Each structure stands twice: as structure tokens, then as C-alpha cells.
Amino acid sequence: MSDFFDALETRSPAQREADLMQALPQQIAHAQAHTSAFADILQGVDASQITSREALATLPVTRKYELLERQKAKRAQDPFGGFAAVVRGPKMSRVYASPGPIYEPEGVGKDYWRTARAMFAAGFRAGDLAHNAFSYHMTPGAFILESGAIAMGCSVFPAGTGQTEQQLEAIADLRPNAYVGTPSFLRILVEKAEAAGADISSITKAMVGGEAFPPSLQQWLAERGIDAYQSYATADLGLIAYETAGREGLVIDEGVIVEIVRPGTGDPVAEGEVGEVVVTTLNADYPLIRFGTGDLSAVLPGACATGRTNQRIKGWMGRADQTTKVRGMFVHPGQIAQVLKAHPQVSKARLVVSGEMANDQMQLKVEGSDLSEQALAAIAASVRDVTKLRADVVAVADGELPNDGKVIEDARSYS
Numbered sequence: 001m002s003d004f005f006d007a008l009e010t011r012s013p014a015q016r017e018a019d020l021m022q023a024l025p026q027q028i029a030h031a032q033a034h035t036s037a038f039a040d041i042l043q044g045v046d047a048s049q050i051t052s053r054e055a056l057a058t059l060p061v062t063r064k065y066e067l068l069e070r071q072k073a074k075r076a077q078d079p080f081g082g083f084a085a086v087v088r089g090p091k092m093s094r095v096y097a098s099p100g101p102i103y104e105p106e107g108v109g110k111d112y113w114r115t116a117r118a119m120f121a122a123g124f125r126a127g128d129l130a131h132n133a134f135s136y137h138m139t140p141g142a143f144i145l146e147s148g149a150i151a152m153g154c155s156v157f158p159a160g161t162g163q164t165e166q167q168l169e170a171i172a173d174l175r176p177n178a179y180v181g182t183p184s185f186l187r188i189l190v191e192k193a194e195a196a197g198a199d200i201s202s203i204t205k206a207m208v209g210g211e212a213f214p215p216s217l218q219q220w221l222a223e224r225g226i227d228a229y230q231s232y233a234t235a236d237l238g239l240i241a242y243e244t245a246g247r248e249g250l251v252i253d254e255g256v257i258v259e260i261v262r263p264g265t266g267d268p269v270a271e272g273e274v275g276e277v278v279v280t281t282l283n284a285d286y287p288l289i290r291f292g293t294g295d296l297s298a299v300l301p302g303a304c305a306t307g308r309t310n311q312r313i314k315g316w317m318g319r320a321d322q323t324t325k326v327r328g329m330f331v332h333p334g335q336i337a338q339v340l341k342a343h344p345q346v347s348k349a350r351l352v353v354s355g356e357m358a359n360d361q362m363q364l365k366v367e368g369s370d371l372s373e374q375a376l377a378a379i380a381a382s383v384r385d386v387t388k389l390r391a392d393v394v395a396v397a398d399g400e401l402p403n404d405g406k407v408i409e410d411a412r413s414y415s
Contacts, residue, residue, distance in 0.1 A: 005120040008254040009308045016310065020257055023282055025050050028059075031287040036082035037062075037070055038289060053268070056290065057259065061266040061278055063292035064236070068100045079103045086285045096140040096235060104140060104235045107285030113140075114255050115148030115207075115233060118242030121251070121306075122229035123205045124178055126153025131171060131203065133159045133181030133189075134210065140235045141210060145180045148239075154178070164189060168198045175202040183208040183217055183228065190224055207231055212316060232316065236288060237281050241313055246305035249312035255282050258313065259290070260299055263320040263407050264333025266290065274298045274405035276320035277313070294320050296405040322408040326353055326360045331387050333407040336364075339382045345370045346379065350401050351391065354411045362391035371395040 004010055011019070029047035031038035041062060050056055071081035078084075079095075084105045086092045094106040106112055124130065130149045134142035136158055146156050157176060159167050167189060179186055186206060193200045206221070206228035213230040221228045229243040232250055240258065241250035252258050257280040259268050269275040277293045296317040303309050323332040331351065340346050346368040355361040364383055366376075380393040 003306065004308070005117045009117075009251075009310065011309060013309055016254075020282075021051050021053075024056065024257065024280070027280070027282055027284070027287055028289055030085065030284055031289055034085040035287065036078075037067075038083070038287070040082070042289065053257075053259070056257070056280065057261075057266060057268050059266070059290050061261065061290045061292045062288070064102070064294055067236070067291075068102050071100075071102060080105060083288065084286055091285070094140075094143065096143075097138045098140075098235045102235075105286060106140065106143070107283070111148050111151035113144040113147055113233065113238035114253055115145055115231065115239050116152040117148075117253060118229075118231040118233075118239055119145070119148050119154075119207050120152060121242055121244045121308075122207045122231075123227060124149065124152060124154055124207065128154045128178045128205075129174060129176040130154050130156050130178040130180050130207075131159050131167075131174075131176040132156050133161060133167065133179065133185050136160045144233055144235070144238065145207060145209070145231075149178075149180065156180075161185070164192050165196075168193055168196065168200060171200045171203065172198055177202055177204055179203050179206040179208075179226070179228075181206075181208065182210045183213045183221075183230070184211060186221065186226070186228070187217065190221070190226070201225060209233060230315070232313075234293060236286070236291060237279050237293070238283065240277070240279055240293075241315075243315075244304055244306045244308060246308075248305065249300045250315050251304050251308050251312050252310045254310065256280065257282075258311070260297060260313070261292075262337060263296070263322065263405060264335070265337040267337075269298075271299045271301060272403070274314075274317055274403050276405070292320070296320050298403075298405075317405060320405065322406060322410075324353055324408050324410050326362060326387075326389055329387065329389055331362075331389065331408060335386045336407050338386050339364075339379065342382050343368075343375070343379050345375065347398070348401050350406060351408045352411055353408065360412065362389060364391045364393045365396050365401060366393060367396055367398050367401055 025047045074081050092105050093108050096104045136142040209231045232241045233239045239253045241252045259278040260275040261278050263276045277295045277297050297313040300312040346366045348367040350365050352363045376393045383391045
């Protein structure tokens, strides 16, 4: 039995990059031609010229709140806001609603969300029975993983959420050997089974997602005979990355192009630096170009110990949207990025908001070169011009600011 889902996972990095960059301009042209949203967002872009990551980085990032705004503006004519390249009927199997509400289409085809690859890496195989405890109500979570399980020959029990007693009974009767759902609910099932004396020992493998999966919980489950792996997928993009037996970070899926950018901008950061996950999907039905997930992560150096050659990311490291209200005004990462572009000698910055309620203070800490008193004063003037608020600007030593993706730190006391 192969250790890999398919040959794509072991391509040389150079071959993978060449394949992705060959597909990229075709996907951009398709999005421009078949979605009104990207016809507008990418107006004037010559798709044939977008054949490298450097060229891709020149395109605007579309963030989730912008997608929601377009959907709301076009609700009466098109609930998808002009982002879907398919229409209702035989080419659109389901429609989902995520918080917002944001409406997402599901096209047709085997393993539409591409999650079989992640499940294979987690040890799922044809003939398994997967107990699916993701919600089947309105949102796509359950279907995202179910489609992958079915594509690789598994059977699925659609357990959904809640009703733990009935779920434990079904597990005892059906003897599934796999679990799909959030890690926290799996822990609840295990704890309730232990308390009730229910036998759920048939479950020996799990694919979890939807929330953080700390190593402590992974170890807790392993001690109870469950080998659990995490996947990183969204309703908009499908699978983005997945965990392997290497247990170091998440391997990027073969059907997406992932960038890590400085929060509030579309500027890629250096390998290892924490930033926002921005994804371009090669899905023709819902062709999102440079879609900002709002999640923080970082690229890990080297390749996966399992032999998979795609890039790895650290996994979920928090949220990139750090918009903060100061003295009645909203300050967001994009404004700090605007300030930094006016002062290229600054390599990194963090705005720290401190003080007590009704007595907010802002301090912009900056790293860089040639940060004289005159330069700091000019930066402070730019902060005032952009945010309409005053801030003290102080120079700090290179490397003093943490590598955690934070552009704005709210250090106020609310007690």
C-alpha cells in the first residue's frame, strides 16, 4: 500500500511550482471571465502575465469582510456576490450559509473539497466507517469531510452535533473505527464514555478540525488509543493544509497556492515570519484569487519527514484582524502598513495601545535603520495623518518585537 495519496505529493518543489504557475494565469483569466466580482477586482490585469509569485503578489487581496460586503450589496440579484462561476442547477449540488451570513456554493465532482488527501495522511482507508460529528445544519463542515471520506471508499455515519448519549450508543453498536469532527467534542465523547462505561474503543483514528488542536490534547487522545490528526479547511477554499505522521506543522494541499502576508497588506513576508494566510484556489467553480483567510501562520523551513515535498505551515496561530477602537476611532493593521510604506527605513512595527478606559495611549514601536529623532517625529506625524490619533514613536533593537504576526497589541486594562 502506498504511503502517499498520489504522485502529486512527492513532486520536486521545482516541478510543483512550475505546474502551479502554469495553472495560475488560466485560473485568473477564468475568474475574470466567469465571475463579475473578479472582473471588477482584477480589472485591467493581464492574466497571461501572472506567472510567478512575485506577479501574484501585485494583485489585491480580497478579505472575507469584503466578500460579505459584495454579497450583501448584490443579495437580491446574486446571493454569492458575483464570486461563483456556477449557477443553481446540476452544476451546483448544495448551498451553505456561514456566519455573516456568507453563502457558499458547492459544485459537483468527486472530493469537491479535496479532503481525501488529508484523511489518507491521517490513516483513513477504504472500508473504514467514519463517525462524522461535524454539524450538518446549514454550514458545510460535515460535508467537507464527508465528501473526502466517501471519495476514498469510506462509509460515513452522519452523527452531527449534540445528543452525546445517542452518539455513544451508535458508536457501541456500529463500531466505527474513525472519527471526524472537532477535537473538543471527541474529548467529550471519550470522557462521557469513560464515565458511563460505554465501549467506544473501536475508534482508533481521527481527523479533527474547526478549532485549535493543542499537542496536549493530541497526546491525551493517543493515551486512549486514538491517533488524531488535524486538517485546516474553510468553507470558501476547501482544504488548505493537513497534518501528517511527521507531526511538525501542516503540509499545504496540492490544489491551492498559499502566501503568508503582513497583516493589513498583501505583501509576502519572509519564510518563518508570522503573517496572514492568503490563498488562491484552483477550483474553477469558486475561483477565489488571493483570498485573505484572516488566520495567522508561518512557513516552516524544509520538507515533511514523511517524504511529502510541499511547503509546510505552522498551523493556526491566531487571527490577523487586530482592528482596535482607540478614543472612539477604529485603528486597523492596514493603517499601520500605510504608515510604514511612507517610511521604508522601518522594517517592522507594532502599535501598543495601553492605559485604562477613557485614557487610551498609543505607542508605535519600530525596528529599522536611520531612526533618528527627526525620523521618529516624521513617523509620528504620519500616524497622526493616517489614524487621526497621536502616538509616541520609539525605536527598539532589531529582533526585539515578537514574531507573532501582531501589528496592533491591545494592552489596556478593562478591570
